Amino acid sequence: MAIQLDHVRYAYPEAPEDVVLNISEWSVSDGERVFVHGPSGSGKSTLLNLLSGMLVCREGCVSILGERLDKMSARQRDRFRANQIGYVFQQFNLMPYLNAIENIELAHIFSHRERKRGGVKRAQELLAALNIVPSDWYKPSSRLSIGQQQRVAIARALVNKPALLIADEPTSSLDQENRDNFMSVLMSLATENAITLLFVSHDMSLSRDFGRTDALADVNRSR
Amino acid sequence: MFLRLAIKSLQNRKGSVMMTVVAIGVSIFVLLGIEHIRHQAKKSFASTVSGVDLIVGARTGSLNLLLYSVFRIGAPTNNISWESYQQIISDSNVAWAIPIALGDSHKGYRVMGTNANYFQHFSYGNQKSLKFSEGGGFEGVFGVVLGAEVARQLGYSLGDKLVLAHGVASTSFSLHDDLPFTVVGILEPTGTPVDQTLHVSLQGIEAIHVGWDRGVQLPGKGLTADNVKDQELTPDSITAIMLGLNSRMAIFTVQRRVNQFPEEPLLAILPGVALSELWQMMGLFEMTLRLISLIVLVSAVLGLGAMLLASIRERAQEIRLLRVVGAPPLFLFLLIETEAIVITVFGIVLGVAGLSLCMVLVQEVLSARMGLHLDVLTFTAESLILIGWVLAATFLVAAVPSMSAFNNAKSVVGKALP
Numbered sequence: 167m168a169i170q171l172d173h174v175r176y177a178y179p180e181a182p183e184d185v186v187l188n189i190s191e192w193s194v195s196d197g198e199r200v201f202v203h204g205p206s207g208s209g210k211s212t213l214l215n216l217l218s219g220m221l222v223c224r225e226g227c228v229s230i231l232g233e234r235l236d237k238m239s240a241r242q243r244d245r246f247r248a249n250q251i252g253y254v255f256q257q258f259n260l261m262p263y264l265n266a267i268e269n270i271e272l273a274h275i276f277s278h279r280e281r282k283r284g285g286v287k288r289a290q291e292l293l294a295a296l297n298i299v300p301s302d303w304y305k306p307s308s309r310l311s312i313g314q315q316q317r318v319a320i321a322r323a324l325v326n327k328p329a330l331l332i333a334d335e336p337t338s339s340l341d342q343e344n345r346d347n348f349m350s351v352l353m354s355l356a357t358e359n360a361i362t363l364l365f366v367s368h369d370m371s372l373s374r375d376f377g378r379t380d381a382l383a384d385v386n387r388s389r
Numbered sequence: 390m391f392l393r394l395a396i397k398s399l400q401n402r403k404g405s406v407m408m409t410v411v412a413i414g415v416s417i418f419v420l421l422g423i424e425h426i427r428h429q430a431k432k433s434f435a436s437t438v439s440g441v442d443l444i445v446g447a448r449t450g451s452l453n454l455l456l457y458s459v460f461r462i463g464a465p466t467n468n469i470s471w472e473s474y475q476q477i478i479s480d481s482n483v484a485w486a487i488p489i490a491l492g493d494s495h496k497g498y499r500v501m502g503t504n505a506n507y508f509q510h511f512s513y514g515n516q517k518s519l520k521f522s523e524g525g526g527f528e529g530v531f532g533v534v535l536g537a538e539v540a541r542q543l544g545y546s547l548g549d550k551l552v553l554a555h556g557v558a559s560t561s562f563s564l565h566d567d568l569p570f571t572v573v574g575i576l577e578p579t580g581t582p583v584d585q586t587l588h589v590s591l592q593g594i595e596a597i598h599v600g601w602d603r604g605v606q607l608p609g610k611g612l613t614a615d616n617v618k619d620q621e622l623t624p625d626s627i628t629a630i631m632l633g634l635n636s637r638m639a640i641f642t643v644q645r646r647v648n649q650f651p652e653e654p655l656l657a658i659l660p661g662v663a664l665s666e667l668w669q670m671m672g673l674f675e676m677t678l679r680l681i682s683l684i685v686l687v688s689a690v691l692g693l694g695a696m697l698l699a700s701i702r703e704r705a706q707e708i709r710l711l712r713v714v715g716a717p718p719l720f721l722f723l724l725i726e727t728e729a730i731v732i733t734v735f736g737i738v739l740g741v742a743g744l745s746l747c748m749v750l751v752q753e754v755l756s757a758r759m760g761l762h763l764d765v766l767t768f769t770a771e772s773l774i775l776i777g778w779v780l781a782a783t784f785l786v787a788a789v790p791s792m793s794a795f796n797n798a799k800s801v802v803g804k805a806l807p
Binding site for chain 1: 390393394397398400707709710711712714715716717718720799800802803804
């Protein structure tokens, strides 16, 4: 299983009575592509932060690729995330003052695969595959268009060859053309690299590309 | 990559970073500047006189005597009569004596009446004696030997004639213009007040004051260049005497004899002891200066801390991004610390560069106006230790924003009530 949640209950330490996430059982198998939708406030960020190990729950078990995130040390979780999980946000996916290559390299240095070697070369391959022209590789990423930035973000997320890619509303700041472009490269790269894809969005029109669609309200029974 | 990230992130916030670098630079400038000048002033003062065992003057404070006889600062309180002078130098312990008569000036530079002993026995620094770069000591009554700075600043050369002024104000209206002096010698630079002094013979001083009473020239009573030679030009009094003794053992004997001199109240001081008294007096002043420079530094470093702390808020998204690509909280702590250190290092470079430039510019002025010789900025062990402390203080203060970043980055462990 790529993702396996069992009897997970989570409340933020400042408000322990307010259980924001209560999932009795939810899983995603290896290589599956799941589209998750839900209104804001449905516990979406909490779920994604739990899956990436940015939050840790003390009740229930969270296992990713067969490993128990809640049993790992903080250091192990950080390393696991660097190596195994790619993550694309809605915005601010790149350090604005670093260029595309540097942003991808930055993600690469925290992984232990290939020990920092070949980071630039892999970055260039990925950028080329994502249709970013070489003249844009060395511009500060704040000077790239939003569409380009989101595609560089895919490269940044995939540089360490993760097994799981989490995309958190990655298309909501894109126009129609850029969105289609983004979706097609994302899908082809996910297929190419046999990556499990968890895609969260409220744009239901995108769900046709996915084999499975879950409503977060059904998964999370906290309210 | 780590350092590149820190530097590019700082470049991205040029405005506030530059202001902070300048603030640190200014405080480093003040801190090291005060440290440097303190050292140099001490060195310069201490090297002004050497080889003189005792300085004798009218009874006054020992500091006052030291200041007016050696540094030409302030005014003598009273004079020593010529008879007393003769009596003191006849002491069998006295090897040599330099009489000093002060009170006149030339274009703001002080004139000192003395005799040939001065050029023979006076020494400065590490027992260096005075050397002539041109000419030699005065033979006749109206010869003048110029200090290096006087000659340079006023553009005099051998054979030039100049007129002394009564009193020590830089603009004097009572000139001894009836009896001009001729430049017969120019001394090599010494880096001491000697450079700012015009030396004439005691006879010359006496000659130009014949016919003067209470600071005013009485008409018709002065000498002319022609009748000078007929006169007996023995001065009535002098300002101070520098003594060299046959044996250092005799210093206290001679000192006591002078201090208990029956004919008039006199004071003999050891230059080294008087100098250390001067340091003691300056000690409080020094401490105050150091304290102020320290406070300036502390406020600059705190400013740096505040700037970084404010930046942590703005950078919440950057921190989240770094976390999601796998940066551990320690990475963020060290990143902010590195940014702080980089800012301080640039501040130090700026401060040191500014100070070096200032030293070069100020050297000239200080040397000309005060006889204070400053070396170019050098790194003493002490100033390196200071820089070390600055970096340590930076690290300590930057720990606050760094911890803030660290805490922002830590995974939040959830607590759900049953």
